[in-house]
Structures are given as C-alpha cells and as structure tokens.
Amino acid sequence: MTDIHLNFLDESERRQFLENVGEGADAVAITGDIGESTNVIDYLKEMEEIIRRPIYFVLGNHDFYRGSIGKTRVEVAELAQQSEHLTYMTATGVVALSPKTALVGHDGWADARLGDFENSTVFMNDYVAIRDLRKWEGDFGLDKPALAEALNVLGDEAARHLERTLRQAVANHSTIIALTHVPPFREAAWYRGRNSDDDHLPHFACKVVGDALRRVMDDHRQCRLLVLCGHTHGKGEVEITDNIRVLTGEAEYAEPVIQRVFDIE
Numbered sequence: 001m002t003d004i005h006l007n008f009l010d011e012s013e014r015r016q017f018l019e020n021v022g023e024g025a026d027a028v029a030i031t032g033d034i035g036e037s038t039n040v041i042d043y044l045k046e047m048e049e050i051i052r053r054p055i056y057f058v059l060g061n062h063d064f065y066r067g068s069i070g071k072t073r074v075e076v077a078e079l080a081q082q083s084e085h086l087t088y089m090t091a092t093g094v095v096a097l098s099p100k101t102a103l104v105g106h107d108g109w110a111d112a113r114l115g116d117f118e119n120s121t122v123f124m125n126d127y128v129a130i131r132d133l134r135k136w137e138g139d140f141g142l143d144k145p146a147l148a149e150a151l152n153v154l155g156d157e158a159a160r161h162l163e164r165t166l167r168q169a170v171a172n173h174s175t176i177i178a179l180t181h182v183p184p185f186r187e188a189a190w191y192r193g194r195n196s197d198d199d200h201l202p203h204f205a206c207k208v209v210g211d212a213l214r215r216v217m218d219d220h221r222q223c224r225l226l227v228l229c230g231h232t233h234g235k236g237e238v239e240i241t242d243n244i245r246v247l248t249g250e251a252e253y254a255e256p257v258i259q260r261v262f263d264i265e
Contacts, residue, residue, distance in 0.1 A: 001231030001258055002031040002181075003251035005062065006043045014043075015050060017256055022051040025261055027097075031230045031249065032060025032107060032181030037067025041079055048085045056087045056095065058107045060181035065129040069154070073107075090161070091181050094169045097177070100265050102169040105179030106162050108229070109208050112148045112153025114186050116202025124203050125188050137234060155208045163212035170220040175265070177228045184210035188229065188246040190236030205231050210240075228259075 006014050021028060028051060035043045048056055049121070051091050064072050077091035087095060096102050121262025127142060135147040138186045156174045162178060182205060183189040188197040189205040196204050217225050218241075227246040235250035249259040 001028065001064075001256065002228070002249035003033040003060065003233060004030065004256035005033055005035070005251070005253055006046075006256070007035045007039055008203070008254040009256070014046065018047055018050040021047075021258060022053060024258055025053070027054040027056065029103075029179055029228060030055065030057040030191050031179050031228050032058050033062040033230065033251075034059070035240075037072045040072065041075060042074070044079060044083075044086055048083060050172060051085070053085060054087065054102055056105070056179065058087055058089050058105045058179050058181055060107065061109070061124075061126050061130070064132075065125070068131040070132070080186050081111065082244070087157055096264050097264050099173045100173060101177065102173040102262035103177050103179065104114070104162060104165040104169050106158045106165075108158040108162075108180035108182040108184065108209055109154035109201045110151060110182050110231075111206045112151040112202040113207035114189075114205045115196070115198035117119055117148055117202035118144060119145040120199050121201050122200055122203050151202075152208075155206045158206065159174075159208040159212040161210055163216055165215065166216045166225070170216060170223045174222065175224050175226070178213070178225060180209065182206045182209070182231045182249055183229045183246065184213055184227060185240055185246060187238045187240065188227070188236065188248050190248045191231050191232050192234055193236075193237075194234075196232065201249070214241070217241065 034040050077088050080086040080088040090107050094102050128192050135143040137143045138236045180216045184206050225244045233251040
C-alpha cells in the first residue's frame, strides 16, 4: 500500500479498510503517507491492533506535516522498537522475508537534482507544513538555494542507507524488495499515465537514491531488485535495467487501496 492518508477517513472507515487489509495477506508493506506527524503514531498503533500481522513501512512527506522530520522519525522508531508487528525500515537494516528474498527501505525524499529546480514553478505544501523545509526569503518567496541544500541532504541520507543495506542484502539473497516513498528514477515518477516533466521532477523523484541502487545492482547482475514507491499518486511500472523494476502506486485522498499482493519465494 502507499499514500493511504488515513487522516482523510473517519474511525469506522479506517477500521473497515484495515480489517480488509488484515484479511488479504500474511504481511503488509506501506511506502509512506500514512497520516501526519500529529496522528501517525496513533494510526500505526491502530494498524497493528487491527491487522495483527507484520507491517513493514516507511514514512512519506505528509507524515511529517505539522512537525519536524527528526522528531517524528525518532518517535516512530521508538514505537516500532517496542512493537510486536511494526518495522520502520528507515531505522532498520535488512529484513529476511525468506531464504531467497530480503527487504530494505528508507523514507527517501525528492532531492531537487532531477528536472529544473531553479526555474520550477511547483510549490509543495512541504515547504510550509514541515518545519525543516521552511526556507523563505521574506514572507512570500522561497529561498531556493537553502531549500535545495536541505533537499540534497535528505536525499543523500536516504541514498547512503539504501546503498549500505542493499549491499548487505545482495550478499545473501537473490531477490530484494526496497520500500521508499519517493520514486528513485525519473522514469518512475508517474502522474496520470505520463512521467513528470522538468517542472515537477525536482519535487517528485530522488536522483541520488536511483544512482545508489544502480551502483549496487550493476555490481550484482545475478540479483533482482523490486522497488515499491508512491508519492506522485500516479500508477506506473518500469524496467530500469534488466535487474531493477519499479512499481509506483496510485492514490486518491479518502480512497485507500491495496496496490498489489505478492507471492514471496
């Protein structure tokens, strides 16, 4: 699942959806945008209580709204550490799902390195709603150099984590699934059946994560990597190389869905 935005549902709607999820598989993977910083902890607890199966997840940009990235990550990591079923992949290493298949993951972030950030007219609510990204010139203009630097740092952090854990995973597994919120390649940043243009790409894809994934998989041609992501709310599937495939999930506010069910070998 991805971009389920549970804050757009009332309690009964959430329960009905999560009960359906719990009946559909032996484990659940979520690639971010569960709620907002003020309620994501409550929703994770609710998911664990209702689904009662392993839940592997990363956070998305919306999960930090009305808060800060660092504080929210710490709180979520502490919850997951004490939990029976929750695994926050950003705070975790390699998870073995089977002798052949491993799971890695990180929240990720759009790193402003794809497309034309300097001339982009796109304004994300992130730059108001997330404390770490309020980079302003006066009252009405973005401080784009400062914002680009902040986005670069977030992207670099995700790339380091994913490269390290992916290298560990390919040492013992032939198939790896990577969870991340933001598409790590321009070809995977789908919206309404098309790839994002240079105006949107700086905010909807992460170049450095894609570069890191390519490096590892180029060194391990015998292994396969499946990347699961979301963020753009557009559905798409793309073969980046012969051993890297990316599935980007679709989403509509107030209409969460199960994207796909996989059989793990």
